[in-house]
Every structure is written in C-alpha cells, then in structure tokens.
Amino acid sequence: MKSGDVTAWEAWEIARPWVKDPRVEEPQRLFHPDGWGAGEMDLVHRWDGTVRICDIKASAGTSGYSSGLVGQLRFYQWLWRVTRDLDGRPTGRVVEGPLSGLEGWYLSGPFRKMVDLLDDETLESEVERWKNTHEQMTSSGLHPSDLAPADPAPWVNHAPGGNPLPVTDEKAAKAITCERCTGAAYCDAAPELARTKALAILASPDISDSTKLAETLTPTAPCTPISEIPRRLHVKGTLKGHWGPLANHFGEEVRGATVVVGSTTVVVEEMGAGAFGEIPEGEDFALLDVAPGQWRRMARLYLDEHSTVKPVAEAGDVEFTRLGLIPTRANLSGLVVSRGGMSGVNARGRQWSMETCHLWDGEDVIEVVAFGQSIGRTFQNLRVGDRLRVLAGELGWRDGVPQLRIDSRQTRLEVKSPEQT
Numbered sequence: 001m002k003s004g005d006v007t008a009w010e011a012w013e014i015a016r017p018w019v020k021d022p023r024v025e026e027p028q029r030l031f032h033p034d035g036w037g038a039g040e041m042d043l044v045h046r047w048d049g050t051v052r053i054c055d056i057k058a059s060a061g062t063s064g065y066s067s068g069l070v071g072q073l074r075f076y077q078w079l080w081r082v083t084r085d086l087d088g089r090p091t092g093r094v095v096e097g098p099l100s101g102l103e104g105w106y107l108s109g110p111f112r113k114m115v116d117l118l119d120d121e122t123l124e125s126e127v128e129r130w131k132n133t134h135e136q137m138t139s140s141g142l143h144p145s146d147l148a149p150a151d152p153a154p155w156v157n158h159a160p161g162g163n164p165l166p167v168t169d170e171k172a173a174k175a176i177t178c179e180r181c182t183g184a185a186y187c188d189a190a191p192e193l194a195r196t197k198a199l200a201i202l203a204s205p206d207i208s209d210s211t212k213l214a215e216t217l218t219p220t221a222p223c224t225p226i227s228e229i230p231r232r233l234h235v236k237g238t239l240k241g242h243w244g245p246l247a248n249h250f251g252e253e254v255r256g257a258t259v260v261v262g263s264t265t266v267v268v269e270e271m272g273a274g275a276f277g278e279i280p281e282g283e284d285f286a287l288l289d290v291a292p293g294q295w296r297r298m299a300r301l302y303l304d305e306h307s308t309v310k311p312v313a314e315a316g317d318v319e320f321t322r323l324g325l326i327p328t329r330a331n332l333s334g335l336v337v338s339r340g341g342m343s344g345v346n347a348r349g350r351q352w353s354m355e356t357c358h359l360w361d362g363e364d365v366i367e368v369v370a371f372g373q374s375i376g377r378t379f380q381n382l383r384v385g386d387r388l389r390v391l392a393g394e395l396g397w398r399d400g401v402p403q404l405r406i407d408s409r410q411t412r413l414e415v416k417s418p419e420q421t
Contacts, residue, residue: 039076052102055103059108062158062160099117137400154167175194216362219334226332226366232306234321236315238282239281272304272399288309288318293396367398369404378413
C-alpha cells in the first residue's frame with residue numbers, strides 16, 4: 001500500500017466482496033443514483049486489465065431457476081455503468097477499465113457460463129422495463145392486485161452449466177412453473193390442477209376451491225382489509241435536526257430528521273439507504289406522499305423516491321394530516337402463505353435475528369416481521385396454512401411496500417391451524 005504500482009483503492013476493487021471493511025456498517029451494495037435499483041455483486045475482477053462481473057452459484061445450474069442468471073447479470077451490467085462516476089468516489093481512483101464480460105460460475109461441477117453483454121440500445125429498453133416494474137410494485141404502496149393476471153413463463157430445465165434445454169410443450173412447461181409458485185392456490189393464471197394441489201396444502205378439507213377460500217378470509221372487526229392500510233399522506237411543519245445518518249431497524253445507515261408542529265415531534269427517515277435525497281431545514285415545509293408508520297412505539301414517517309419536500313406555499317391544494325393523527329398501527333387477519341427468517345452478527349458484534357411470514361386476506365398480501373426479542377413462541381410456531389390475526393401491529397415500510405411489525409408488549413397474535421378451522 002505504501003510502495004509499488006498497487007494502490008489501496010486498486011487492491012480493494014479486486015478484493016471485494018471477499019473482504020469486509022469493518023468500518024462500513026451497511027451492506028456493500030451498488031445503488032442507482034435515483035434510488036430505485038440496487039444490487040450486490042458476488043465478484044468483480046479485472047486481473048487481465050478489463051472488468052468481468054461474475055455471479056457464483058452453489059449448484060450445477062440444471063433447474064429452471066437458472067434462466068434468471070442472464071437477466072441478473074445484465075442488470076449488473078447496467079448498474080455497474082451508472083455507478084461509475086457518482087459523487088463521493090475518490091478523484092484519484094484507479095480507472096477500472098472497460099466492462100468486457102458477464103460470467104456465471106456454478107461450483108457443483110464446476111461449470112462456467114458466459115453471458116453476452118447487451119448493446120447500449122437494447123440495454124436502455126431493458127432499463128425502461130425494469131423501471132416500469134419497480135413503479136408498478138411501489139406506486140400504490142402495495143404489489144398491485146388490480147393488474148391483469150400474470151402469464152407464467154415456461155419452466156425451462158437446463159443442462160449442467162446453465163444451458164437451457166428446448167421446450168417441446170409450452171403449455172405443460174407453464175403449468176410446471178405454477179406448480180412451483182407459492183401463490184398458485186389463489187392465482188387466476190394458475191392451471192386448475194395446480195390451484196387444487198396448492199389449496200390442499202393451505203386450506204382445511206372443507207374448502208374445495210380458491211373462491212371459497214378467499215370468501216372465508218374476509219376480515220371481520222376489529223381487523224381491516226390489507227388494501228385499506230394508509231399508504232401515503234401529506235404533513236407540514238418545521239424541519240429540524242441533521243439529515244442523518246442514523247441506523248434503522250435493519251442496521252442500515254439512513255438519513256433522518258424531525259418534523260415539528262407545536263409540541264408534537266415526529267421522526268422522518270428514508271425507507272432504506274439512499275432512498276431519498278437532501279431536504280432543507282426550516283419552517284413551513286410540506287412533506288408530500290410520505291408513508292406513515294411506527295418504530296418502538298413512536299410514530300415515524302418514511303420517505304422514498306415517490307415523496308417530495310417543498311415549501312407549503314408550493315404544495316397546492318392538498319389535505320394535510322395532523323402529526324398527532326398519523327396512523328401507526330393496524331389489525332389484520334388472513335392466511336399464512338409463506339414463512340422465512342434470518343439471523344447473524346452485525347458489525348458491532350451483536351447478534352440479530354428476524355422472522356417473517358406473508359399474510360393473505362383473500363385480496364392482498366402483506367409481510368409480517370418480528371425482530372429479536374419480539375420473536376415469541378407463537379410466531380416461531382407459525383406454519384404455512386395457519387389462520388392468523390395480528391392485533392395492534394406496528395406499521396412499517398420497506399422498498400415502498402408496507403410491513404406489519406410485531407411489538408412484543410402491545411401486539412397480540414391469534415392463530416388457528418388448518419385442523420382447527
């Protein structure tokens with residue numbers, strides 16, 4: 001590092017992501033300048049003077065899921081290009097060289113798949129499609145359920161190394177795709193046989209079709225439909241405090257501030273790292289299209305690329321919500337259609353854990369999350385197919401989509417297994 005031709009920046013570019021800088025507390029990801037795209041590449045190397053982006057797979061690449069590798073690597077191609085000249089990168093950094101290739105490395109074999117780079121014109125059309133997908137997923141605050149049913153892609157098996165095999169029966173190949181989808185029981189596009197099989201796993205024996213299942217899941221008081229969760233609102237007040245950084249519940253460094261009206265103060269923060277730009281500090285500002293929520297029993301407002309901050313005089317004719325009336329909790333019910341969880345050790349050496357499930361109320365789906373000590377025995381024992389009522393859950397947001405978070409002191413869970421229903 002102190003002599004010779006190799007600089008510290010050059011060594012770091014070659015070493016990432018195999019080396020984790022202990023001074024960096026958030027994931028080492030590349031973020032689109034506008035905040036709507038992000039990715040973390042397995043390996044970027046330039047040992048021959050050019051840049052190659054490599055994705056590492058533990059398998060041999062024979063399943064239908066291998067078809068996603070090409071799109072994944074081409075997304076990285078675009079992300080790499082748009083993040084090369086961002087503000088904050090060292091002025092004296094090593095010039096990486098041109099991007100010369102995309103590769104998938106399948107460790108069970110081993111096999112190496114070479115993916116052609118897209119030309120600029122084709123890449124731009126792909127970017128438009130990706131942006132459109134992002135907007136559809138986040139503009140309403142929920143994955144939109146009013147769109148036309150999805151047309152499943154054919155399930156394509158692969159030869160070792162991720163080489164696709166020809167599809168001889170497209171209808172049969174699409175049916176296989178649906179059989180592997182966890183939403184087959186309630187998806188209009190799924191074949192009847194796939195819906196029936198999935199329904200048998202999720203529902204009690206007396207429910208014979210997905211329409212009847214949706215009817216039985218209709219929320220009753222005090223629960224409300226997921227679609228009625230307040231997604232966006234407008235507030236006004238005085239903006240105070242430094243705009244970050246602060247650690248959110250995922251351990252990411254996000255920017256935050258406070259909005260104040262009289263004696264009422266509410267924290268404002270980004271939904272995720274880099275989700276919003278700078279905001280001014282002063283009086284009489286309007287925060288438009290912000291997402292309401294709560295964290296540790298304190299109201300929060302979340303900003304992303306759909307939010308704007310401007311003087312109240314420029315806000316136009318909008319209806320403002322009083323800070324003291326921000327909705328922060330929800331009562332929801334539905335069917336558990338997926339389960340997941342993660343755990344690990346953060347940069348400070350502390351253990352962390354989270355468990356999740358997705359709840360379907362016959363119309364919409366929401367993620368329910370429990371962190372650390374809020375993961376009680378009831379949540380741990382949840383299984384796909386259980387009926388769940390979440391009472392007094394905290395509203396939260398992630399990537400433009402709402403979450404319901406468990407508060408160990410105030411949230412109550414009521415569960416019925418398929419046998420009980």
